[in-house]
Amino acid sequence: MWYFIIGIIVLYVAYRLCVSIVFPKMSERSLQKYRKDFFKKNQHIDSDKLPHMKGKKD
Numbered sequence: 001m002w003y004f005i006i007g008i009i010v011l012y013v014a015y016r017l018c019v020s021i022v023f024p025k026m027s028e029r030s031l032q033k034y035r036k037d038f039f040k041k042n043q044h045i046d047s048d049k050l051p052h053m054k055g056k057k058d
Contacts, residue, residue: 039047 039045
């Protein structure tokens with residue numbers, strides 16, 4: 001019975017760590033890669049003119 005409770009607690013802690021640390025970092029990397037590819041394919045768009053994407057070109 002105690003192993004089950006401890007297992008649930010460990011799973012919950014692992015879930016909270018993934019949600020708060022791992023998933024946001026993965027998402028940010030994916031977004032940065034998308035931005036880089038987007039501006040590489042659409043060179044006619046100037047990222048400096050877009051206020052929400054300033055400095056994100058490289």
